[in-house]
Amino acid sequence: MMGFRGILILVCATAAASVSAWAQVEVKSAWARGTVAAQKTTGVYMQLKSAKDGSLVGVESPVAGMAEVHHMRMDKNVMRMSAVPRLELPAGRTVELKPGGYHVMLIDLKKPLKKGDSVPLKLKIEDRDKTVSTVEVNAEVRDAAAPAHQR
Amino acid sequence: MRLLAAVFAALLIAGCGASGPTFKNADITGAEWGREFSLTDHTGKPRTLADFRGKVVVVFFGYVRCPDVCPTTLAELKSVVEQLGEDGKRVQVLFVTVDPERDTRELLAQYVPAFQPDFLGLYGDQEQTARTAKEFKVFYQKVPGSRPDNYSVDHTTGSYVFDPKGRIRLFARHGQAGTLAADIRTLLKGG
Numbered sequence: 024m025m026g027f028r029g030i031l032i033l034v035c036a037t038a039a040a041s042v043s044a045w046a047q048v049e050v051k052s053a054w055a056r057g058t059v060a061a062q063k064t065t066g067v068y069m070q071l072k073s074a075k076d077g078s079l080v081g082v083e084s085p086v087a088g089m090a091e092v093h094h095m096r097m098d099k100n101v102m103r104m105s106a107v108p109r110l111e112l113p114a115g116r117t118v119e120l121k122p123g124g125y126h127v128m129l130i131d132l133k134k135p136l137k138k139g140d141s142v143p144l145k146l147k148i149e150d151r152d153k154t155v156s157t158v159e160v161n162a163e164v165r166d167a168a169a170p171a172h173q174r
Numbered sequence: 175m176r177l178l179a180a181v182f183a184a185l186l187i188a189g190c191g192a193s194g195p196t197f198k199n200a201d202i203t204g205a206e207w208g209r210e211f212s213l214t215d216h217t218g219k220p221r222t223l224a225d226f227r228g229k230v231v232v233v234f235f236g237y238v239r240c241p242d243v244c245p246t247t248l249a250e251l252k253s254v255v256e257q258l259g260e261d262g263k264r265v266q267v268l269f270v271t272v273d274p275e276r277d278t279r280e281l282l283a284q285y286v287p288a289f290q291p292d293f294l295g296l297y298g299d300q301e302q303t304a305r306t307a308k309e310f311k312v313f314y315q316k317v318p319g320s321r322p323d324n325y326s327v328d329h330t331t332g333s334y335v336f337d338p339k340g341r342i343r344l345f346a347r348h349g350q351a352g353t354l355a356a357d358i359r360t361l362l363k364g365g
Contacts, residue, residue, distance in 0.1 A: 056245065059288035061281050066241040091320060095242060097331070100347060101313050102243045104326040122242055129241075130324060167289075168249030 048073045048112065048148050053162035055142045056122075058135045065136060066093075066126035067144065067162050070119050073112035080109055080155065081147035088131025090144070095123060112148070140164040195365035197357045199335070199346040208233075208310045208334055208342045213270065213302060216282040216295035221268075223340050229266045230358050231336040234351075235312045237273035237327050238285050243348055244269075247333065248289040250351040255290055257355040261362055264338070267293040272314035272329045274303050310334060337361045 053069035067090075071079065082090040092107040110125060112118055120126050127144065136142065142162040149155045194203065202208075211233075215221045223231065232251060236244035248269065255262040269286050271277035274297050277285075282295030298306060307314055314329040331348035335357070343361060346354050 061284035064239045064241045100330050100332050102331045103328040
C-alpha cells in the first residue's frame with residue numbers, strides 16, 4: 024500500500040513539472056539525424072522559445088548513454104566543436120539548434136536511429152530562481168543525409 | 175634575344191589559350207601537397223594513392239564520432255556516386271580517420287561501407303596520421319569532453335579530388351561535395 028502511494032506521488036510530481044515547464048518553454052521542429060551501423064553519436068536539432076529568461080542545463084534520452092549540448096562552427100575550412108554546459112534562453116527569443124551551430128549531441132547511442140523513428144528527450148530548463156523543470160520532447164529521425172546547413 | 179622573347183611570349187599565349195577545363199569546385203591542380211599517403215584500409219590492406227590509378231579518388235578526413243559534418247559529407251558523396259551511374263564505378267571515396275585511437279579497423283569496417291559498400295575507411299598509427307594530415311594541410315586537434323573517452327576532434331573539412339592519373343585537382347568545401355558529379359565526369363574524360 025505504501026509502495027502504491029509512493030508511485031502515485033512520483034507520477035503527480037512528474038506531471039506537475041512537465042505542465043509548468045510546458046507553459047514556459049515552447050519546442051518546435053525537433054529532429055535527429057539518422058545514423059548508420061557503428062555510429063555512436065548524432066545531433067538533435069530544434070527551436071526553443073522560453074517565456075521567461077532561462078537556460079538549458081541538461082538533456083537526457085533513453086536512446087543514448089548521455090546527451091550534451093554542443094556548439095559547432097566552421098572556422099575557414101575547420102570544423103570546431105565545444106560543449107555548452109548552459110545554453111541561455113532569453114525571454115521571448117527563439118534559440119535555434121541547427122546543423123552547423125548548436126545541437127544536442129547524443130553520445131553512446133544504444134542502436135542506430137532510422138528515418139521515421141522517434142527520439143524522446145527530456146530537456147532540463149533552469150529558471151532565474153534556479154528551479155529546474157523538465158520539458159519532454161519527441162524528435163523525429165530524418166535521413167542521415169539531411170542537409171548540414173539551413174534547410 | 176628578341177626572337178627568344180617572342181617565342182617565349184608565343185608559348186605563354188599558347189599555354190594560356192589551351193587552359194584546362196573549368197570546374198564548379200576549387201581547382202588546385204599543380205598543388206605541391208596532398209601528393210601521397212601510406213595507410214591501411216578497413217580490410218587490413220596497405221594502401222597508397224597509386225593503388226587507385228584509373229579512378230577519380232575523393233579523400234575526406236573525419237572521425238566516426240563526428241555527429242554532423244562527416245556523416246553528411248559521406249551521404250553527399252554516396253549521392254554523387256549514384257548520380258554518376260556507370261561512371262560511379264570509376265570513383266573511389268576514401269575516408270581517412272583523424273581519430274585512430276577510437277576508430278579501429280573493425281569500427282571503420284562497419285561505419286564507412288554503411289554509406290556505400292565501395293567506400294574505404296583508411297587509418298594509420300598516430301605518426302602516419304600526423305604525416306598524412308601534414309601532407310594534405312589538414313588540421314586536427316582533440317578537444318576534451320566530459321569524460322576522457324568522450325573527446326571531439328576539430329578538423330579540416332572538405333574533400334580532395336584526384337584525377338585518374340593520381341594528380342590532385344580539386345577541393346570541395348564542406349557542404350559542396352554534392353556538387354562534385356559534373357566535375358568528376360570532366361576528370362574521368364581526361365579533363
